[in-house]
Amino acid sequence: MKPMDLGAARASTSLPAALGQRIEPTPESKPLLKIEELSLSRGESLILDNVTFSLRRGGTLGLLGESGAGKSTIALTLIGLLRTPEVGLSGTIELDGAGNVTEAGEDAWLKLRGRRVAMIFQDASAALNPCFTIGRQLMTPLRRVMGLSRSAARARAIELLESVGLNDTPSRLSAYPHQLSGGMQQRVMIAIALSSNPDLLLADEPTSALDVTIQAQIIRLILEETRRRSASCIFVLHDLALASQCCDDIVVLYGGQVMETGPSRIVLEAPMHPYTAALKGCVLEFDTEELRPLPSGAPSFASKTPGCRFAPRCPRALEKCAANKPPLADVHGRKLACWNPLT
């Protein structure tokens, strides 16, 4: 993809050190999160099929794919919110220091959720409680989770709101969510999520309801604040270009199966999986003349579907694709599940 002339303005914009530098893993450091062969079923539907990926401490990872791919399901599983009887879970989720949490009970999750793993949702106005002030929603977890006194919680709440870019913070504490703009509400959610210094932040489409200008502010804020804390972040995104800008690694999902995963520089620069390539072919750049949309279609989640779930829509499908599931194998610096990849 040939980047168009971005003009002098962008070239001259110097990035703060926190954004420019990547935190390199030390050789002995274990990944913060290691997911292996995670499968999730609801009745006869296999919603996640053998999902495997890992995330290093301080790293950012993007989950990409069309709606229904299973991105939110992964995020909700990682914060222990899909633990109902109708959900069947197998495989392992290793969170550094907490072991395999796939089988953890609710009391174990109460110690992890909001403390070591926190989440930001797409729709801040729905996630914030409309009846409580911003101050109360920020201070309650600070007191309960961090054990701060009332006045210490208040001081910390003001600090947090300032760090996410709200002005006039003492008076914002008594504001209700509806009195803030969408961008401001999202900032408050970020402040709440960061209040317990989590190791892992999950951001499920945190900016899809916002203007691009506010999106840029929010994504930068999340990157700056997580890097400052050496926390890792999983972004759920549907914009490949945005993912290339904010994720070290990406996981491309289709129908609950990992299609392609690896460093975003490698995967998004030159996709080898037909699905990743098709998604990239839908991204508009300012000089796009022709789009190459995929044919319509939704994956089958029937647990008995044997082969590659993308086969019905795949322009490169071979005869064996529908019957045999391709394994996730190492190819050219990435992992790829495809019988007939692009070269």
Added chain:
Amino acid sequence: MTTAPIFRLLDVQKAYEVRAKGGSLFTRAKRRLRALDGVRLSLGPGESLAIVGESGSGKTTLLRVLLGLTQPTDGRALFREKDIGDLAGTDRDRFCREVAMIYQDARGSLNPRMSVLDLVAEPLDHHKLCAKAERRDRVTALLTRVGLAPEMMSRYVSALSGGQLRRVAIARALASEPSVLVADEAVSGLDVSTQAQILQLLRDLQREMGLSLLFITHDLGVAAYLCDRIAVMYLGRVVEAGATREVLKAPAHPYTRALLNASPRFFAPISDPLPGEVPSPIDLPPGCRFAGRCVRAQSDCHTREPALTPASPTRAFACLHPLPFSEPSAH
């Protein structure tokens, strides 16, 4: 080219009376909120125009004025050189048939109790465009044109996917054989693959049927793909307008530049974001209304208000200290 424009806005102003925040209900003074403040633009036959800008910049209000849903408080809004608010009789019928709208919320804008057949045929019936016997054939042709199987006719809105819904909305818009399509964020909220399909369809329709297109979007990539011309709005004003490719290649207005920088680009570092948010259009300070967020603002920007001024046959902007932009070399 001297074809008469279909739409023309002459310094349109739309002000709302609102109560300012703060104080009690009784002491709150009424204030004027200028959602549109001196907008001048035109749309000719076969032209495509994108209106872009952050939320709160007045895009939807502009559309409501064009559709005659609200009257300008000052200036004139013309359809084929007649005031839209005064259209009556056959002029009004012609306006309703010629101007078709595609709404942002496709699901909400289509009656869930009507079948696809009736939804698409409604404009045919309303404008008495075909005999009862031809109705099915016309709907079949329209559905085929937007890429839907004729079997869809018997379905209801609840059984359609997001992409199918947009196609039904487009088929319905085309039923009255319009000359202008007007759309407000018609592809937002769709998956990229569905969005690409719908955009491709809209561009084909526009080109093949010679339709005029007025497309409101917050996505500059969508604007570039679909529209030859672009108008960038900020706080009720057009701050930059011109040929889309030229404007996006080298914007003259700092606000256009900021929108461009904020748009995701493969592997580009995330730029320094534009600070703050669009302020409320009540009690605007004198001078340029972008000055509070502008990286190029100088002292005169706080006292002098720049007007939208043509800089070349294909470019116009409202800025006292524009970014350098070169005129396209003649071919």
